[in-house]
Amino acid sequence: MANILVTGSNGQLGSEFQKLSEKSGHEFIFTDIDELDLTDHHEIERFFENKDISFCINCAAYTAVDKAESEIENAIAVNVSAVRNLAEVCNSNHTVFIHISTDFVFDGSNCQPYVESDKARPINVYGQSKYDGEQQALKENTKTIIIRTSWLYSSFGNNFVKTMMKVGKKNDTLNVIFDQAGTPTYAVDLAEAILIIIEEIQTKRIDKEEYFGIFHFSNEGIASWYDFAIEIFRISGINCMVNPILTKDYPTPSKRPHFSVLDKSKIKTTYGLAIPYWKDSLSRCIKEIKHQTKDQQGEE
Ligand SMILES: NC(=O)c1ccc[n+]([C@@H]2O[C@H](COP(=O)([O-])OP(=O)(O)OC[C@H]3O[C@@H](n4cnc5c(N)ncnc54)[C@H](OP(=O)(O)O)[C@@H]3O)[C@@H](O)[C@H]2O)c1
Numbered sequence: 001m002a003n004i005l006v007t008g009s010n011g012q013l014g015s016e017f018q019k020l021s022e023k024s025g026h027e028f029i030f031t032d033i034d035e036l037d038l039t040d041h042h043e044i045e046r047f048f049e050n051k052d053i054s055f056c057i058n059c060a061a062y063t064a065v066d067k068a069e070s071e072i073e074n075a076i077a078v079n080v081s082a083v084r085n086l087a088e089v090c091n092s093n094h095t096v097f098i099h100i101s102t103d104f105v106f107d108g109s110n111c112q113p114y115v116e117s118d119k120a121r122p123i124n125v126y127g128q129s130k131y132d133g134e135q136q137a138l139k140e141n142t143k144t145i146i147i148r149t150s151w152l153y154s155s156f157g158n159n160f161v162k163t164m165m166k167v168g169k170k171n172d173t174l175n176v177i178f179d180q181a182g183t184p185t186y187a188v189d190l191a192e193a194i195l196i197i198i199e200e201i202q203t204k205r206i207d208k209e210e211y212f213g214i215f216h217f218s219n220e221g222i223a224s225w226y227d228f229a230i231e232i233f234r235i236s237g238i239n240c241m242v243n244p245i246l247t248k249d250y251p252t253p254s255k256r257p258h259f260s261v262l263d264k265s266k267i268k269t270t271y272g273l274a275i276p277y278w279k280d281s282l283s284r285c286i287k288e289i290k291h292q293t294k295d296q297q298g299e300e
Pocket residue numbers: 007008009010011012013014032033036037038039058059060061062063078082100101102103130149150151152153157
């Protein structure tokens with residue numbers, strides 16, 4: 001059993017940990033900004049006192065990709081300064097720091113899946129702030145595990161899956177971008193993978209150098225946002241036609257990489273992980289969303 005701190009625990013990924021914790025043998029502490037504001041170094045130091053936290057999973061982030069272009073200071077405060085604070089305090093408490101990062105550290109010019117050693121070249125404020133946060137975490141704590149993920153969705157929070165299910169019911173046709181390719185990631189799969197990583201580090205009890213550093217994790221396979229939308233409608237039985245459009249025909253404040261598929265070989269071999277195919281995970285998530293909707297309707 002380990003004491004595990006999950007920060008940003010009201011977000012998509014954090015909420016999945018809250019759910020998984022019910023059947024895990026670990027002792028979890030969940031915090032979000034109201035209980036622990038990570039931009040406050042002293043608050044974190046005080047929070048760690050007498051808690052013997054073995055692992056800290058940082059799910060907190062500034063994730064509004066477009067807004068970040070005009071709210072640079074906020075993005076840096078949460079994605080860089082707060083990460084440095086947490087990594088420093090983890091280091092002085094001998095806590096393994098598990099930090100989540102993004103495929104948006106890449107510029108998208110690759111034509112094959114990105115490996116961890118590929119050069120990061122962010123093309124938007126969010127991506128740059130996440131990359132700078134990675135650097136701070138690695139510098140401040142040698143026991144840092146950075147997991148870059150992509151296109152995260154969950155039955156909790158707001159995301160592409162839930163938006164498509166909502167707007168697809170109200171529209172006969174939707175335009176969706178088809179010249180950005182990546183891999184969707186179900187937050188449950190990522191949360192379960194992180195618990196396996198913790199298990200592996202705990203049971204082996206060896207400080208193997210290869211356990212730490214940067215890793216890539218998404219579901220298996222590849223899709224465009226167009227493919228993703230089509231599959232969401234197919235699985236959820238929504239009758240909405242999808243038109244493929246180009247990025248240039250859907251202008252956004254922030255630039256996005258055209259290709260950000262992640263190569264997962266390193267995390268699979270280091271930790272013995274098996275990763276589900278994105279369409280299978282999407283089916284499980286949509287089933288869960290429908291289940292939650294039924295429960296809510298039952299409560300009303
Ligand atoms: N979503 C994606 O598509 C995606 C893709 C690739 C990587 N990622 C990464 O995956 C991780 C998890 O993402 P997610 O989608 O689960 O994020 P999320 O739903 O946006 O949750 C982030 C949580 O962090 C909290 N937070 C913000 N500032 C904080 C602070 N100063 N102190 C403590 N907590 C704070 C947020 O609270 P408020 O809501 O009150 O601000 C929110 O509850 C992030 O590192 C993200 O960068 C996400």
